[in-house]
Amino acid sequence: MNIIVGQSGGPSVAINASLAGVIQAGLSNPKVDKIYGMLHGIDGVLNDNLVLLNDSADRLDELARTPAMALGSCRVKLPAVETDDAIYHQIRETLEKYDIGCFYYIGGNDSMDTVDKLSSYFAKHHVPIQVIGIPKTIDNDLCNTDHTPGYGSAAKYLNDTMEEIICDSCIYPVKNIVIVEIMGRDSGWLTLAAGMPHFRGKRMPQIIILPEHVFDEEAFITRCKELLEIDSTVIVACSEGIRDKNGEYAGQATKSGAVDTFGHAYLSGVGKYLEGLVSREIGCKVRSIELNIMQRCSSHLASTCDLKEAFEVGMEAVTRSISENLTSVMFGYERVSDQPYEMKVIYHAVSDCANYAKMVPQEWCDTDNKEVQKEILTYIEPLIAGDVPVLRKADGSPDYVVFYRN
Amino acid sequence: MNIIVGQSGGPSVAINASLAGVIQAGLSNPKVDKIYGMLHGIDGVLNDNLVLLNDSADRLDELARTPAMALGSCRVKLPAVETDDAIYHQIRETLEKYDIGCFYYIGGNDSMDTVDKLSSYFAKHHVPIQVIGIPKTIDNDLCNTDHTPGYGSAAKYLNDTMEEIICDSCIYPVKNIVIVEIMGRDSGWLTLAAGMPHFRGKRMPQIIILPEHVFDEEAFITRCKELLEIDSTVIVACSEGIRDKNGEYAGQATKSGAVDTFGHAYLSGVGKYLEGLVSREIGCKVRSIELNIMQRCSSHLASTCDLKEAFEVGMEAVTRSISENLTSVMFGYERVSDQPYEMKVIYHAVSDCANYAKMVPQEWCDTDNKEVQKEILTYIEPLIAGDVPVLRKADGSPDYVVFYRN
Numbered sequence: 001m002n003i004i005v006g007q008s009g010g011p012s013v014a015i016n017a018s019l020a021g022v023i024q025a026g027l028s029n030p031k032v033d034k035i036y037g038m039l040h041g042i043d044g045v046l047n048d049n050l051v052l053l054n055d056s057a058d059r060l061d062e063l064a065r066t067p068a069m070a071l072g073s074c075r076v077k078l079p080a081v082e083t084d085d086a087i088y089h090q091i092r093e094t095l096e097k098y099d100i101g102c103f104y105y106i107g108g109n110d111s112m113d114t115v116d117k118l119s120s121y122f123a124k125h126h127v128p129i130q131v132i133g134i135p136k137t138i139d140n141d142l143c144n145t146d147h148t149p150g151y152g153s154a155a156k157y158l159n160d161t162m163e164e165i166i167c168d169s170c171i172y173p174v175k176n177i178v179i180v181e182i183m184g185r186d187s188g189w190l191t192l193a194a195g196m197p198h199f200r201g202k203r204m205p206q207i208i209i210l211p212e213h214v215f216d217e218e219a220f221i222t223r224c225k226e227l228l229e230i231d232s233t234v235i236v237a238c239s240e241g242i243r244d245k246n247g248e249y250a251g252q253a254t255k256s257g258a259v260d261t262f263g264h265a266y267l268s269g270v271g272k273y274l275e276g277l278v279s280r281e282i283g284c285k286v287r288s289i290e291l292n293i294m295q296r297c298s299s300h301l302a303s304t305c306d307l308k309e310a311f312e313v314g315m316e317a318v319t320r321s322i323s324e325n326l327t328s329v330m331f332g333y334e335r336v337s338d339q340p341y342e343m344k345v346i347y348h349a350v351s352d353c354a355n356y357a358k359m360v361p362q363e364w365c366d367t368d369n370k371e372v373q374k375e376i377l378t379y380i381e382p383l384i385a386g387d388v389p390v391l392r393k394a395d396g397s398p399d400y401v402v403f404y405r406n
Numbered sequence: 407m408n409i410i411v412g413q414s415g416g417p418s419v420a421i422n423a424s425l426a427g428v429i430q431a432g433l434s435n436p437k438v439d440k441i442y443g444m445l446h447g448i449d450g451v452l453n454d455n456l457v458l459l460n461d462s463a464d465r466l467d468e469l470a471r472t473p474a475m476a477l478g479s480c481r482v483k484l485p486a487v488e489t490d491d492a493i494y495h496q497i498r499e500t501l502e503k504y505d506i507g508c509f510y511y512i513g514g515n516d517s518m519d520t521v522d523k524l525s526s527y528f529a530k531h532h533v534p535i536q537v538i539g540i541p542k543t544i545d546n547d548l549c550n551t552d553h554t555p556g557y558g559s560a561a562k563y564l565n566d567t568m569e570e571i572i573c574d575s576c577i578y579p580v581k582n583i584v585i586v587e588i589m590g591r592d593s594g595w596l597t598l599a600a601g602m603p604h605f606r607g608k609r610m611p612q613i614i615i616l617p618e619h620v621f622d623e624e625a626f627i628t629r630c631k632e633l634l635e636i637d638s639t640v641i642v643a644c645s646e647g648i649r650d651k652n653g654e655y656a657g658q659a660t661k662s663g664a665v666d667t668f669g670h671a672y673l674s675g676v677g678k679y680l681e682g683l684v685s686r687e688i689g690c691k692v693r694s695i696e697l698n699i700m701q702r703c704s705s706h707l708a709s710t711c712d713l714k715e716a717f718e719v720g721m722e723a724v725t726r727s728i729s730e731n732l733t734s735v736m737f738g739y740e741r742v743s744d745q746p747y748e749m750k751v752i753y754h755a756v757s758d759c760a761n762y763a764k765m766v767p768q769e770w771c772d773t774d775n776k777e778v779q780k781e782i783l784t785y786i787e788p789l790i791a792g793d794v795p796v797l798r799k800a801d802g803s804p805d806y807v808v809f810y811r812n
Contacts, residue, residue: 073577168703171479297574
């Protein structure tokens with residue numbers, strides 16, 4: 001039997017560790033012959049654009065430490081199974097041509113939608129190809145998993161970078177406000193990680209704003225003014241997708257208004273919006289920092305725990321889907337214990353995972369509550385544990401593995 | 407004899423390594439009793455706000471790996487020596503009160519101006535306090551030194567981050583342009599470092615724009631269009647301070663117009679300006695990334711070479727200024743050999759260093775020339791060599807040393 005694997009959606013630092021796990025499990029499984037990679041996700045199947053991965057065994061360590069998708073990615077939303085048979089038929093033909101028994105798709109919410117639809121189509125048409133989802137998203141917003149591969153490293157980037165920004169921002173004894181804009185369209189998991197210095201007892205970042213909060217301009221300015229009475233430097237950790245009481249994204253006017261192929265609003269500029277607001281209403285020195293794609297691609301700050309678990313979930317997805325003859329499931333993590341931290345790989349029906357977003361629980365939104373802070377630290381700290389050295393070539397540049405061509 | 411040390415200007419990752427070197431040399435010098443730190447640069451002297459550093463011997467390693475100024479910083483420009491005696495008199499009184507024999511000031515161009523003026527005043531009034539400059543700036547624009555402490559680590563951040571941004575930006579087979587905005591008001595040293603992946607033979611970043619270039623909108627757009635014919639992804643590494651043929655900062659309209667206390671234009675938004683230009687003139691997918699203060703405070707990407715040399719120049723400044731009875735000098739580096747890389751600590755009259763900026767040499771501005779690329783790599787590669795592990799507390803947070811209070 002041959003297997004195929006693809007990557008889809010937005011990049012993370014851990015998605016290639018899962019790919020390395022899939023390849024490793026395929027290579028060690030006597031039932032598996034060829035391991036194909038689809039280039040640019042499902043587009044690689046639609047365009048018959050595949051690569052053979054069996055020969056990459058000696059590069060799995062470098063692969064696991066390469067940021068973003070070594071196979072390339074796509075943002076394809078498959079049509080409803082009922083409305084368009086042609087595209088599914090085309091996928092089926094290509095997979096049958098390459099004698100594929102198992103199809104693995106590593107991605108976030110939208111990729112699980114692809115897994116769900118494809119497996120529904122195959123079930124309906126009695127096609128014996130197993131379709132398996134392997135989670136990935138820095139956003140940590142997938143259901144039925146304790147956390148997502150990629151979140152730990154992004155959280156580590158945010159934790160460390162906030163500590164550095166605190167050092168950088170406090171050197172002048174001048175009243176100033178620093179706004180740090182963090183990814184997170186609907187859920188505040190990443191911004192919680194940026195709050196870790198505060199939860200550990202540092203004053204900063206003094207203000208933490210999640211999409212789960214209701215943002216109020218007046219309350220925000222009042223709080224900034226109060227804090228400036230006590231502190232020279234006020235640091236604000238803010239999700240890109242904060243909303244007002246009407247559910248409108250705050251600072252809508254500063255945004256582009258564009259939407260992606262899934263209909264999500266393309267956001268930018270919450271930091272600039274808050275910078276303008278502070279400048280206008282308070283008039284003190286203010287700077288905004290957009291952490292931008294560095295929070296999802298900084299493999300030099302990957303967490304050991306994250307890469308290790310991402311590799312394991314890729315491995316187990318292959319091993320168990322074959323031994324237990326699974327299809328239409330998404331693998332994930334279950335936390336067995338906090339202290340010592342222990343995790344096991346589990347799976348759920350993908351239909352229970354796709355298209356549902358996991359928000360920060362309501363009680364954790366009270367980020368000034370000491371008990372909540374402890375719970376958040378207990379949740380995140382093991383996920384960011386361990387530094388992963390960068391593998392470098394002789395000239396000092398990072399040694400990355402990429403399968404697609406630009 | 408007591409000595410005093412201060413830090414001034416903008417932050418870098420290496421400035422505390424130089425401070426650690428000063429403390430280490432002071433502790434080991436039998437002629438030195440107390441080592442004072444001025445909090446927030448010369449303001450600490452003016453406000454009699456000092457800290458005793460002798461007890462920090464067991465924390466020098468943590469100190470050397472702490473980003474930004476552990477003593478705090480200031481942006482004070484002293485008046486001309488002829489015009490205002492009062493402030494100099496006040497500085498002298500405080501230094502004499504603490505029995506200071508040597509005054510060390512770690513900073514960039516503007517801090518060397520302070521060293522220059524203070525030593526002129528002391529010379530004029532026969533005050534036997536030695537005044538010594540220790541260089542620091544990520545900008546690498548100080549004269550009379552092969553490079554500046556702090557540049558190597560910032561260059562390493564740029565090299566690694568560009569490699570990661572390349573991975574992140576190429577995953578979709580969609581025509582797109584990514585603009586990376588890099589610090590550098592007048593000189594392009596940092597942007598050269600961001601060009602290293604290209605100089606090593608990767609296509610990206612295909613376009614490199616320094617302040618030393620004359621920026622032309624039309625030529626830029628034409629080049630982008632040509633490249634998009636060949637490549638899906640075009641990456642532009644761009645200095646914040648690029649200028650048009652009239653010497654005006656490009657995209658002046660998108661900037662704040664504010665100036666700092668030294669009269670430098672406060673820049674922001676060149677990335678946004680080029681993003682807008684591309685969007686208007688080409689209409690493809692475009693993203694701008696401002697690397698912001700992360701390029702100067704990311705101690706998790708410090709270079710071993712940079713921290714080691716920064717420590718050494720701090721050490722030698724103390725040891726040699728005392729043994730050779732020096733004053734009114736700035737210490738720096740002389741490159742003895744490229745292969746193997748060898749550097750020695752030297753000094754020059756500070757009047758030859760202050761207020762002169764070192765530009766990228768004209769011949770190096772031809773960044774598409776293969777010979778030039780080799781020379782740039784030979785210059786920068788040793789400076790970014792070696793990874794420095796982050797020292798962490800038990801809870802995983804970086805273990806930093808800070809002497810001032812917020």
